[in-house]
Every structure is written in structure tokens, then in C-alpha cells.
Amino acid sequence: MPDRRDTRGRDLERASAPKTLSATKLRWGLLIAALGAILAATVTMTVAGFDTDKVEAHQPGAAPVVRDKEFSSAAQGDCLTWSKPDRSDLVKVNCADKHLFEVAGVIDLSAYPGREFAEGTRHPDSLRMTELRDEHCVTAVQKYLGGRFDPRGKFMVNVMSPSPAGWQHGDRTLRCGVQVAATTASPATTGSLVDSDQSKVNAVGTCLGINQNLPTDPVDCAQPHSVEIVGTVDLSTNFTGGPPSESEQDKFVEAECNRLSGDYLGSPDAIRNKTLTLFFDYLEPASWLAGSHKLDCWLGKGADREGFATVVGSARGEILIDGQAPVPPPNSGRSTPAPLPGAAPLPPQPQPR
Numbered sequence: 001m002p003d004r005r006d007t008r009g010r011d012l013e014r015a016s017a018p019k020t021l022s023a024t025k026l027r028w029g030l031l032i033a034a035l036g037a038i039l040a041a042t043v044t045m046t047v048a049g050f051d052t053d054k055v056e057a058h059q060p061g062a063a064p065v066v067r068d069k070e071f072s073s074a075a076q077g078d079c080l081t082w083s084k085p086d087r088s089d090l091v092k093v094n095c096a097d098k099h100l101f102e103v104a105g106v107i108d109l110s111a112y113p114g115r116e117f118a119e120g121t122r123h124p125d126s127l128r129m130t131e132l133r134d135e136h137c138v139t140a141v142q143k144y145l146g147g148r149f150d151p152r153g154k155f156m157v158n159v160m161s162p163s164p165a166g167w168q169h170g171d172r173t174l175r176c177g178v179q180v181a182a183t184t185a186s187p188a189t190t191g192s193l194v195d196s197d198q199s200k201v202n203a204v205g206t207c208l209g210i211n212q213n214l215p216t217d218p219v220d221c222a223q224p225h226s227v228e229i230v231g232t233v234d235l236s237t238n239f240t241g242g243p244p245s246e247s248e249q250d251k252f253v254e255a256e257c258n259r260l261s262g263d264y265l266g267s268p269d270a271i272r273n274k275t276l277t278l279f280f281d282y283l284e285p286a287s288w289l290a291g292s293h294k295l296d297c298w299l300g301k302g303a304d305r306e307g308f309a310t311v312v313g314s315a316r317g318e319i320l321i322d323g324q325a326p327v328p329p330p331n332s333g334r335s336t337p338a339p340l341p342g343a344a345p346l347p348p349q350p351q352p353r
Helices: 004-013 023-045 066-072 126-144 164-169 246-265 285-289
Strands: 079-081 091-093 101-108 155-160 173-180 207-211 214-219 227-234 277-279 294-300
Touching (some): 066 164, 126 155, 126 173, 227 246, 246 277, 246 294
Antiparallel strands (some): 079 091, 079 101, 101 173, 155 173, 207 227, 227 294, 277 294
16 A cells, blocks of 8 residues: 555645645545544543542542532433533533533443452553553444444544542442544534434534644634635435445545535635635545445645645635735736836737637
8 A cells, every 4th residue: 555645745745736636635634633633532531530630539438429420320321511621510411412422331440350440549540541441432332333433433432430539439430432523622512422423524614723734623714724614525415335435435526525615615716716725535434334424525725844734714705825815826827927127018919819
């Protein structure tokens, strides 16, 4: 298999000319962005169900602290939410309402072999919690969804643990589940994952932020960003049955994204005049079989270095690319230089017959 980093690098060097990049040109960048989201979420949530610095120590023999009651009674299919940074106001809510975490399974560490989680042991650190997530929660989520979890979709697998106070009191249960994948704090979602479309798509008009030349979470388009969503393509309108091949997807999605971008911008020449590039990805078989059938059409610009240039402003209006206003290329493909002061007038240009 060719090195996609090299392929993508060469393509993005040529991205100053307006064009559409097919799936293979974008996929490596999306993979890096997805890995970044997972790593960031690992830091922000898998350490524990609660902020370990803001929960007081629990005295042996006392009743369990109130803040753990909702967590400790959460079962498969329950949805949880909170508003405080330390998650001390965690509550169970109807999954139809906004929530931050859906429980897919409960893991009892007291049944774990050995004495690692026995009475009197310390709360696992973030590295161990990440290992426990990978050991137990990926399987739990797949089982919860009947094997139909999209590993590159809108949601990611995660784990919550008792607070340090609850742990000291003897609670050894983990909650495996899912949350919206994000590079910072996960946004709320509505509806159970069991009934949700897992396609990783955004509302048309959304702009994705930029960090180290790669897309991040949605931001206001007036802020620095990498790409703008100009349309969403539903591949199930054209393909039925098994997963379509990459070449079949490319042909269909490219045509649809070109049409949708023209509708979004109001002119088929707008992409060219703004020196932007249309990007789209590809649905892998695992995503297709999990029920994800939609892809976003992204409008951005490849950077001179690998990745995306920084855009400010919506492509529907005035934009800056890396701090500069775009200069539309001449229609003829060549520009006529302005005459030097005092030079003789340029000869008249031949007129078309």
C-alpha cells in the first residue's frame, strides 16, 4: 500500500489551483484528526467519572456520598449528563433529552482476578483507566449495538469510574459507554445511540476549527478555521446492499459535492474565484455496515505545508486565507502584466470572430 502521507503531501502542494480532491487525498488527514479527538477525549474523560481534585475524601464507615448515587445506579441504556466541571451534579436523564454519555455496559472490577482492585487499593490512574476502557468497553459497546458501532463515526467509546470518594467506600463498578467524539469537551447529544445515525457529519454552514493545520471542533466561521461544510451527501440514495467500492463512492460523491457547493455559494465559479478546494472522504466497509451512509463536502484550501490553510470568514462572503484576501485567477489562465510607466501602449488584442 502506498504511503498516504506522501500522496497527500504532493496533492496538497498542487491545491493552490481550484479543484476537487478525491477521498484518498483527504483520508490521511481525517485519520490524524480522528486520532487527535480520541487522545484529547482520553485526557478529558477517561481519568474518572468525577474530577479527582474536587471530591473530598470519604470517611470509612460513612454512608455513600450523594453525588455517586446516580452514577452507581446507572444501568445499560441509561443516559447521563452534568454541567459542573467536576461532574458532581451528574444525573440520569431521558435519552431523548440532551445528555453527554450513554451507558452501554457495567463492569464490576471486584470480580477482576488478583488484588489490584481489592479493598483499600488506590483509584486507578488515567493510564490504567485507558487500558480498562480498551480491554472492556469496546466490546461492551459493540455488544450493546449488536456489532453495529462505527469506529470512524460521530461517537467514541469511553469509560466512567466512581469518584475517589465512592472508590474508597468500595464502589468498583465502571460504566462503559459512548459520547460524541470531539477534540475538546464533548458536546451534548439527543436520542439513544441505538436509534442514531452514526455518520460523522455536521450541519451545512458549519466551520471546523484548525489546530496544527488539521480540522478540530466546530467554530464560528468568523474565527480561524480549516474547512466549511457546504453540503452533505447521503450515499444510500444511490447505493443499496453491500458497501460500494471506493471508486464508485468517489464518482458519486464528487458530482454531488460539486452540485451542492454551487448551490451553497450561489455560483459555480465561486470556488475558483476564492482559490478554494472541495474535499470529501470515503466510507469504509465497517462504517457502511454499521449504518453510516453520509459524508460531508468540505471547502478549504491546502496549505503550502502539509494540512490545511487557515481561513477566516464564510466562503459565502469575504474571506482571508492565511491572512490574505484571495486573488481570483484570470479566466484565460494567463495574466497580462501592467505596462511600466512610460512604456508604449500594448498592441490591441485580437477580438474573437
